[in-house]
Amino acid sequence: MTMMERGARQLDDVATAVYSHLFHALGESTRLAVLQHLAWGEHRVRDLVAHIGLAQSTVSKHLRFLLECRLVTVRPDGRSSWYALSDPVAISGLIAAAERFLDVTGTTAELCVHLRHPGHRNGNGTEGG
Template sequence: MAMNNQGLVPLDDVATAAYAHLFQAFAEPTRLAVVQHLSSGEHRVRDLVEHMGLAQSTVSKHVGFLVECGLATMRPEGRSTWYSLTEPELLRTLIAAAERLLDATGTQALLCTHLRLPHSHPTTDMEEK
Protein backbone atom coordinates (compact mmCIF):
# COMPACT_ATOMS: atom_id res chain seq x y z
CA MET A 1 0.00 0.00 0.00
CA ALA A 2 1.51 3.32 -1.09
CA MET A 3 1.67 6.22 1.36
CA ASN A 4 0.07 9.49 0.24
CA ASN A 5 2.42 12.42 0.92
CA GLN A 6 -0.24 15.03 0.28
CA GLY A 7 -0.84 17.30 3.24
CA LEU A 8 2.51 16.55 4.88
CA VAL A 9 4.57 19.55 5.87
CA PRO A 10 8.18 19.24 4.68
CA LEU A 11 10.74 19.01 7.47
CA ASP A 12 13.13 21.88 8.02
CA ASP A 13 16.52 20.13 8.07
CA VAL A 14 18.33 23.14 9.54
CA ALA A 15 15.85 23.52 12.39
CA THR A 16 15.90 19.76 13.03
CA ALA A 17 19.70 19.79 13.26
CA ALA A 18 19.65 22.82 15.60
CA TYR A 19 17.16 21.13 17.95
CA ALA A 20 19.12 17.87 17.87
CA HIS A 21 22.33 19.73 18.74
CA LEU A 22 20.62 21.54 21.63
CA PHE A 23 19.16 18.34 23.06
CA GLN A 24 22.49 16.59 22.57
CA ALA A 25 23.83 18.98 25.22
CA PHE A 26 21.40 17.49 27.74
CA ALA A 27 21.78 13.88 26.55
CA GLU A 28 25.19 13.29 28.14
CA PRO A 29 25.07 12.80 31.95
CA THR A 30 28.38 14.56 32.65
CA ARG A 31 27.32 17.58 30.59
CA LEU A 32 24.01 17.65 32.41
CA ALA A 33 25.91 17.60 35.71
CA VAL A 34 27.97 20.59 34.51
CA VAL A 35 24.72 22.40 33.68
CA GLN A 36 23.48 21.69 37.20
CA HIS A 37 26.63 23.19 38.71
CA LEU A 38 26.52 26.23 36.42
CA SER A 39 22.89 26.81 37.34
CA SER A 40 24.03 27.78 40.84
CA GLY A 41 26.34 30.49 39.46
CA GLU A 42 29.63 31.13 37.71
CA HIS A 43 32.35 28.50 37.91
CA ARG A 44 35.86 28.07 36.60
CA VAL A 45 36.82 24.73 35.06
CA ARG A 46 39.03 24.05 38.09
CA ASP A 47 36.03 24.62 40.40
CA LEU A 48 33.98 22.14 38.39
CA VAL A 49 36.86 19.63 38.46
CA GLU A 50 36.95 19.92 42.25
CA HIS A 51 33.16 19.66 42.65
CA MET A 52 32.72 16.78 40.23
CA GLY A 53 35.92 14.80 40.80
CA LEU A 54 36.59 14.49 37.08
CA ALA A 55 39.68 15.12 34.97
CA GLN A 56 40.25 18.68 33.82
CA SER A 57 40.23 17.56 30.18
CA THR A 58 36.82 15.92 30.60
CA VAL A 59 35.28 18.97 32.24
CA SER A 60 36.84 21.31 29.66
CA LYS A 61 35.45 19.21 26.81
CA HIS A 62 31.92 19.34 28.20
CA VAL A 63 32.06 23.03 29.09
CA GLY A 64 33.33 23.72 25.57
CA PHE A 65 30.37 21.86 24.09
CA LEU A 66 27.96 23.92 26.20
CA VAL A 67 29.64 27.14 25.03
CA GLU A 68 29.52 25.97 21.41
CA CYS A 69 25.77 25.25 21.78
CA GLY A 70 25.23 28.72 23.22
CA LEU A 71 24.00 27.34 26.55
CA ALA A 72 27.00 28.70 28.45
CA THR A 73 29.14 31.79 28.13
CA MET A 74 32.66 32.51 29.23
CA ARG A 75 34.05 35.58 30.94
CA PRO A 76 37.82 36.03 31.14
CA GLU A 77 39.14 37.54 34.35
CA GLY A 78 42.90 37.77 34.62
CA ARG A 79 44.33 34.31 34.07
CA SER A 80 40.98 32.62 34.81
CA THR A 81 37.90 32.05 32.72
CA TRP A 82 34.51 31.98 34.41
CA TYR A 83 31.61 30.06 32.88
CA SER A 84 27.91 30.67 33.40
CA LEU A 85 24.62 29.72 31.82
CA THR A 86 23.51 32.02 29.02
CA GLU A 87 19.78 31.91 29.86
CA PRO A 88 19.25 30.40 33.34
CA GLU A 89 15.53 31.30 33.45
CA LEU A 90 14.87 29.60 30.12
CA LEU A 91 16.76 26.56 31.39
CA ARG A 92 14.54 26.48 34.49
CA THR A 93 11.47 26.54 32.24
CA LEU A 94 12.89 23.69 30.13
CA ILE A 95 13.70 21.61 33.23
CA ALA A 96 10.18 22.16 34.60
CA ALA A 97 8.70 21.07 31.26
CA ALA A 98 10.96 17.99 31.20
CA GLU A 99 9.85 17.07 34.74
CA ARG A 100 6.20 17.32 33.69
CA LEU A 101 6.86 15.23 30.57
CA LEU A 102 8.74 12.58 32.59
CA ASP A 103 5.92 12.53 35.13
CA ALA A 104 3.37 12.08 32.33
CA THR A 105 5.35 9.08 31.05
CA GLY A 106 5.48 7.49 34.49
CA THR A 107 8.90 8.62 35.67
CA GLN A 108 9.14 10.97 38.60
CA ALA A 109 12.55 12.62 38.57
CA LEU A 110 13.69 15.92 40.01
CA LEU A 111 16.97 16.99 38.45
CA CYS A 112 18.05 19.51 41.03
CA THR A 113 15.95 21.68 43.31
CA HIS A 114 17.63 24.95 42.37
CA LEU A 115 16.84 24.30 38.68
CA ARG A 116 13.10 24.05 39.24
CA LEU A 117 10.61 26.83 39.03
CA PRO A 118 9.03 27.36 42.46
CA HIS A 119 5.59 26.21 41.28
CA SER A 120 6.74 23.11 39.38
CA HIS A 121 7.08 20.67 42.31
CA PRO A 122 3.90 18.66 43.03
CA THR A 123 4.52 18.54 46.80
CA THR A 124 4.89 22.31 46.97
CA ASP A 125 1.72 22.76 44.94
CA MET A 126 -0.21 20.50 47.31
CA GLU A 127 1.13 22.27 50.41
CA GLU A 128 0.03 25.64 49.08
CA LYS A 129 -3.60 24.50 48.67
Protein backbone atom coordinates (compact mmCIF):
# COMPACT_ATOMS: atom_id res chain seq x y z
CA MET A 1 0.00 0.00 0.00
CA THR A 2 1.46 3.36 -1.01
CA MET A 3 1.47 6.49 1.15
CA MET A 4 -1.20 8.03 -1.10
CA GLU A 5 -3.42 5.01 -0.57
CA ARG A 6 -3.06 5.39 3.20
CA GLY A 7 -4.29 8.99 3.05
CA ALA A 8 -1.00 10.80 3.40
CA ARG A 9 -1.31 14.58 3.55
CA GLN A 10 -0.59 16.61 0.48
CA LEU A 11 1.94 19.42 0.70
CA ASP A 12 0.54 22.91 0.47
CA ASP A 13 2.51 24.36 -2.43
CA VAL A 14 1.39 27.93 -1.71
CA ALA A 15 2.39 27.77 1.96
CA THR A 16 5.69 26.14 1.02
CA ALA A 17 6.44 28.96 -1.42
CA VAL A 18 5.53 31.63 1.15
CA TYR A 19 7.78 30.09 3.81
CA SER A 20 10.57 29.67 1.29
CA HIS A 21 10.32 33.36 0.37
CA LEU A 22 10.49 34.37 4.05
CA PHE A 23 13.51 32.16 4.72
CA HIS A 24 15.14 33.49 1.56
CA ALA A 25 14.69 37.02 2.96
CA LEU A 26 16.35 36.00 6.21
CA GLY A 27 19.03 33.91 4.51
CA GLU A 28 21.03 36.85 3.18
CA SER A 29 23.54 38.58 5.45
CA THR A 30 22.90 42.09 4.12
CA ARG A 31 19.18 41.77 4.78
CA LEU A 32 19.91 40.56 8.30
CA ALA A 33 22.18 43.58 8.78
CA VAL A 34 19.37 45.87 7.59
CA LEU A 35 16.95 44.25 10.05
CA GLN A 36 19.48 44.70 12.87
CA HIS A 37 19.79 48.42 12.13
CA LEU A 38 16.03 48.83 11.83
CA ALA A 39 15.60 47.19 15.23
CA TRP A 40 17.05 50.45 16.65
CA GLY A 41 14.31 52.43 14.91
CA GLU A 42 13.48 54.08 11.61
CA HIS A 43 16.28 54.66 9.11
CA ARG A 44 16.52 56.26 5.70
CA VAL A 45 18.34 54.50 2.87
CA ARG A 46 21.28 56.88 3.21
CA ASP A 47 21.52 56.07 6.95
CA LEU A 48 21.64 52.36 6.16
CA VAL A 49 24.23 52.95 3.44
CA ALA A 50 26.43 54.73 5.99
CA HIS A 51 25.96 51.98 8.61
CA ILE A 52 26.38 48.99 6.31
CA GLY A 53 28.91 50.45 3.88
CA LEU A 54 27.30 49.22 0.68
CA ALA A 55 26.11 51.11 -2.38
CA GLN A 56 22.75 52.84 -2.23
CA SER A 57 21.45 50.65 -5.07
CA THR A 58 22.37 47.49 -3.15
CA VAL A 59 20.72 48.64 0.07
CA SER A 60 17.62 49.73 -1.87
CA LYS A 61 17.42 46.33 -3.58
CA HIS A 62 17.48 44.55 -0.22
CA LEU A 63 14.90 46.94 1.24
CA ARG A 64 12.59 46.21 -1.71
CA PHE A 65 12.90 42.49 -0.99
CA LEU A 66 12.16 43.02 2.73
CA LEU A 67 9.19 45.22 1.81
CA GLU A 68 7.90 42.54 -0.54
CA CYS A 69 8.11 40.03 2.32
CA ARG A 70 6.38 42.57 4.58
CA LEU A 71 9.20 42.43 7.12
CA VAL A 72 9.65 46.20 6.86
CA THR A 73 7.44 49.19 6.21
CA VAL A 74 8.16 52.52 4.58
CA ARG A 75 6.91 55.93 5.66
CA PRO A 76 7.31 58.81 3.19
CA ASP A 77 8.36 62.12 4.73
CA GLY A 78 8.87 64.87 2.17
CA ARG A 79 11.66 63.74 -0.13
CA SER A 80 12.80 61.06 2.32
CA SER A 81 11.48 57.59 3.02
CA TRP A 82 11.83 56.10 6.48
CA TYR A 83 12.04 52.33 6.85
CA ALA A 84 11.07 50.40 9.99
CA LEU A 85 10.41 46.84 11.10
CA SER A 86 6.82 45.97 10.28
CA ASP A 87 6.30 43.96 13.47
CA PRO A 88 9.26 44.24 15.87
CA VAL A 89 7.76 41.79 18.37
CA ALA A 90 7.19 39.08 15.75
CA ILE A 91 10.67 39.55 14.27
CA SER A 92 12.15 39.45 17.76
CA GLY A 93 10.34 36.18 18.40
CA LEU A 94 11.61 34.74 15.14
CA ILE A 95 15.22 35.65 16.01
CA ALA A 96 14.83 34.18 19.51
CA ALA A 97 13.45 30.95 18.01
CA ALA A 98 16.39 30.79 15.57
CA GLU A 99 18.82 31.22 18.47
CA ARG A 100 17.12 28.38 20.37
CA PHE A 101 17.35 26.18 17.29
CA LEU A 102 21.04 27.01 16.86
CA ASP A 103 21.62 26.11 20.52
CA VAL A 104 19.95 22.72 19.94
CA THR A 105 22.24 22.07 17.00
CA GLY A 106 25.30 22.91 19.08
CA THR A 107 25.94 26.36 17.65
CA THR A 108 25.81 29.32 19.97
CA ALA A 109 25.19 32.60 18.18
CA GLU A 110 23.48 35.77 19.20
CA LEU A 111 22.49 37.98 16.28
CA CYS A 112 22.05 41.15 18.30
CA VAL A 113 20.52 41.68 21.70
CA HIS A 114 18.67 44.72 20.43
CA LEU A 115 17.11 42.68 17.60
CA ARG A 116 15.77 40.24 20.14
CA HIS A 117 14.55 43.19 22.21
CA PRO A 118 13.55 45.94 19.74
CA GLY A 119 13.48 49.43 21.13
CA HIS A 120 16.27 48.61 23.60
CA ARG A 121 17.84 51.83 24.80
CA ASN A 122 21.53 52.28 25.23
CA GLY A 123 23.21 53.45 28.40
CA ASN A 124 22.48 57.14 27.93
CA GLY A 125 18.73 56.62 27.64
CA THR A 126 18.52 57.10 23.88
CA GLU A 127 17.94 54.56 21.19
CA GLY A 128 21.12 53.58 19.44
CA GLY A 129 21.61 53.34 15.71
